[in-house]
Amino acid sequence: MPKTSTSLTTAPGTTWLGHGRHLGPSPEQDVRRNLIALKAAGVIDDFLDLDPSDTFAADGGPAAAPTAREHAPVPDFSARRLFEARWRVHGDVTVRAQLRCYDLQGRPGDGEAAAWTLAAKAERMWDQRWPSPATMFWPDDDRTAWDHDPVAGLRLRTTNRLPSDDKEMRRLLKDCTRVSWNVHVVVHEAMTPDARGRRPLAHFLPPSLRHRVVEHRAAPEQFQIVNWAMKDLHVRVPRGGAVVLPTVPAGPGYDAEQFAVRSVFLDGSEPTELVEKVTAFADLPRALTAEAERVLDDLCHHWHLLTVEEELTHARELVARYAEALEAMTRSRDLYREAAELAQAALAEVTGSDSLPRPPSSGTAAASTGSPRTLLTKALGRFKDASKQDPRN
Incomplete structure (x- = not known):
């Protein structure tokens, strides 16, 4: 001992x-x-x-x-x-x-x-x-x-x-x-x-x-x-x-x-x-x-000898926790995908490449009147605003 x-x-x-x-x-x-x-x-x-x-x-x-x-x-x-x-x-x-x-x-x-x-x-x-x-x-x-x-x-x-x-x-x-x-x-x-x-x-x-x-x-x-x-x-x-x-x-x-x-x-x-x-x-x-x-x-x-009722309660807790974990993973995946799209849009505005996704036309038209630096700043600002939606922050 x-x-x-x-x-x-x-x-x-x-x-x-x-x-x-x-x-x-x-x-x-x-x-x-x-x-x-x-x-x-x-x-x-x-x-x-x-x-x-x-x-x-x-x-x-x-x-x-x-x-x-x-x-x-x-x-x-x-x-x-x-x-x-x-x-x-x-x-x-x-x-x-x-x-x-x-x-x-x-x-x-x-x-x-x-x-x-x-x-x-x-x-x-x-x-x-x-x-x-x-x-x-x-x-x-x-x-x-x-x-x-x-x-x-x-x-x-x-x-x-x-x-x-x-x-x-x-x-x-x-x-x-x-x-x-x-x-x-x-x-x-x-x-x-x-x-x-x-x-x-x-x-x-x-x-x-x-x-x-x-x-x-x-x-x-x-x-x-x-x-x-x-x-x-x-x-x-x-x-x-x-x-x-x-x-x-x-x-x-x-x-x-x-x-x-x-x-x-x-x-x-x-x-x-x-x-x-x-x-x-x-x-x-x-x-x-x-x-x-x-x-x-x-x-x-670290107790193992559960009653039938305790085993049922434990199983329900496991199901609920698995569901919470799955939901969190789904939210995380959606946020990362949205962030990737915003980043691609920002690059498209800076480079002017038509092969990359762009944000809505109204935002693009407004941003096109500025310099490339201004365009990148505005695009990254939208990315920052989107990241604030992450409930983990």
């Missing part, structure tokens, strides 16, 4: 963005099986399985008709596979989503580990209680290793122990705020928890957040070290509490105190306050990385 950098664009409130790494075999096959099963069950309306290179003509290439997408960003051909799916939430709200798989760490070829990006867009503001777009493409089970964060060593849907080395911890947390699109939460354990206390935060989150949150756990003795590691981020985790890490740069509306929780009881009960803080953070306007912006642009400008 291309290197990530931050843009000044914020993600629209109608979108859901996620990314990660699939470390198991045959990632594309996992997606295909899940999409086929969900379509058969009526969970999704339809899906497409595409080779990105085959979409060139449909996205405004040489074989495409002139459309409104001609000036859209160039589609992403670095992905090795593109999947599109469409489903409905809340009864009649349509969601459209694209998932792309990329070669991971320079290891080419289908069937191997892959990086992935996922962008979804709804017809209204996104509700975190809606089903997660991730589970529309990836199997919603623990047997498939698709849920690894782009930052190596981290995984979604579970707890991640912070490194024991302080410098390694600092480097890791910096990478989380600069590289990852996911929401990162640091929880400090006041005492070593039992099995119930090790229950992941993801279990309590709304469905659309379960695959966007990475939970870091700091051991009881790491309290001072973890706060030292987060010093550059200008946040602190309370002893036995938690904090939601900011992005770099921090988005509008983020306040370290507002997104810290003083006490998290790791006894298996729902951490209500922490869930509220994470949900509120996820709803804040968030600056897109350059990679996330490109993924979102692809979803908006």
Whole structure:
């Protein structure tokens, strides 16, 4: 996947963005099986399985008709596979989503580990209680290793122990705020928890957040070290509490105190306050990385899974645009022909040749009384007046 950098664009409130790494075999096959099963069950309306290179003509290439997408960003051909799916939430709200798989760490070829990006867009503001777009493409089970964060060593849907080395911890947390699109939460354990206390935060989150949150756990003795590691981020985790890490740069509306929780009881009960803080953070306007912006642009400008009504509308737009192009070409041809006739007439007036076309006799008679220079000036003046009729000027 291309290197990530931050843009000044914020993600629209109608979108859901996620990314990660699939470390198991045959990632594309996992997606295909899940999409086929969900379509058969009526969970999704339809899906497409595409080779990105085959979409060139449909996205405004040489074989495409002139459309409104001609000036859209160039589609992403670095992905090795593109999947599109469409489903409905809340009864009649349509969601459209694209998932792309990329070669991971320079290891080419289908069937191997892959990086992935996922962008979804709804017809209204996104509700975190809606089903997660991730589970529309990836199997919603623990047997498939698709849920690894782009930052190596981290995984979604579970707890991640912070490194024991302080410098390694600092480097890791910096990478989380600069590289990852996911929401990162640091929880400090006041005492070593039992099995119930090790229950992941993801279990309590709304469905659309379960695959966007990475939970870091700091051991009881790491309290001072973890706060030292987060010093550059200008946040602190309370002893036995938690904090939601900011992005770099921090988005509008983020306040370290507002997104810290003083006490998290790791006894298996729902951490209500922490869930509220994470949900509120996820709803804040968030600056897109350059990679996330490109993924979102692809979803908006290079979409292929059309409904019957959309295909009919698209065909009508193509017919109308072809008609406009033909009319413009016809007007241009007529204007060039008229200009050529005027030029020939001007030459005829100057040279006095009867073999060349002449303008109407009244104009010729009036012009014949002048010098050749005057005749040419008047004729070219008529040519200039005619050119003003060109609607392109």
